[in-house]
Amino acid sequence: xxxxxxxxxxxxxxxxxxxxxxxxxxxxxxxxxxxxxxxxxxxxxxxxxxxxxxxxxxxxxxxxxxxxxxxxxxxxxxxxxxxxxxxxxxxxxxxxxxxxxxxxxxxxxx
Amino acid sequence: xxxxxxxxxxxxxxxxxxxxxxxxxxxxxxxxxxxxxxxxxxxxxxxxxxxxxxxxxxxxxxxxxxxxxxxxxxxxxxxxxxxxxxxxxxxxxxxxxxxxxxxxxxxxxxxx
Numbered sequence: 001x002x003x004x005x006x007x008x009x010x011x012x013x014x015x016x017x018x019x020x021x022x023x024x025x026x027x028x029x030x031x032x033x034x035x036x037x038x039x040x041x042x043x044x045x046x047x048x049x050x051x052x053x054x055x056x057x058x059x060x061x062x063x064x065x066x067x068x069x070x071x072x073x074x075x076x077x078x079x080x081x082x083x084x085x086x087x088x089x090x091x092x093x094x095x096x097x098x099x100x101x102x103x104x105x106x107x108x109x110x
Numbered sequence: 111x112x113x114x115x116x117x118x119x120x121x122x123x124x125x126x127x128x129x130x131x132x133x134x135x136x137x138x139x140x141x142x143x144x145x146x147x148x149x150x151x152x153x154x155x156x157x158x159x160x161x162x163x164x165x166x167x168x169x170x171x172x173x174x175x176x177x178x179x180x181x182x183x184x185x186x187x188x189x190x191x192x193x194x195x196x197x198x199x200x201x202x203x204x205x206x207x208x209x210x211x212x213x214x215x216x217x218x219x220x221x222x
Contacts, residue, residue: 034210043116043201043215044153089153097143097166098211100153 002027006090006101013080013108021075021104023064023090031092033057033066033073038087038103047075047088080108112136116202116214123192124222131187131217133202142185143203143211144177146170153201159185192221 007022025033035047035057048057053068062077073090085108090101115134123129135142144156157167159177174190185204189196199218203211 032210036213044203044213046210046212049210091153097155097158099155100145102152 002031002092002099004090004092004099004101006088006104008102008104009087010105010107013106015082015108015110016079017108019075019077019080019084019106021088021090021106023073023075023101024071025073025090025092026071027092030068033064034091034093034098035062035064035073035075036089036091036100038089040086044089080106082108082110084108112212114202114204114212114214116200116217118217119215120218120220122220122222125194126191129189129192129219131189131200131202131219133185133187133214134183135185135202135204136206136212137183139204139206139209139212141165141205142177142179144187145201145203145213146198147201147216148195148198156187156200189219192219194221197221 003026005024032051034049036044037047038044048059050057050066053066056065064073064075087103087105089103091098093099117132142159145153147153155168157171158165176188178186197220199216201216202214205211
């Protein structure tokens, strides 16, 4: 079955710092890959996705590239803001079911 | 943008009681799901539902759980006899063909 491993949190960064949250996956076949974000007190929102190898998903300054050779989908942002503070979940799967990682809490301080 | 809506946002119940969590998926979506997140842990798949029947369920989704689409808009999760370990955030989700999951804001269930 599918599984997703992402780096442990919490991650604390200063505003405008560079962000990387690592994510690797194991799967049968070639799953789609997703990053979901959960802001405090809210539900899960799709942040970005990639459906095949070498695809780059991007949204709100965040990017992640589907790397088949390293089975990775690391999330990056060049300059984080306080408003980016949230829990970020890497996920893999087909469109009918996804498997989530454990989540990485990001705290951005002014 | 259409949203998945869940009610209530917080439900408190006593151990052994039945609870029903309600969801209104996005109207043109065909697939419906329940996930749960125990505090501080990962989001776990419970069940998927398509064409008025369960299409897949996890080991967590045992006989105390059931799902129903009682009309054209609602999708419910029933827990027959709640246990302390059922305390979690329950997320409803829906999707259409070739579209990623859209999640609701969740119902926080507290079993005392």
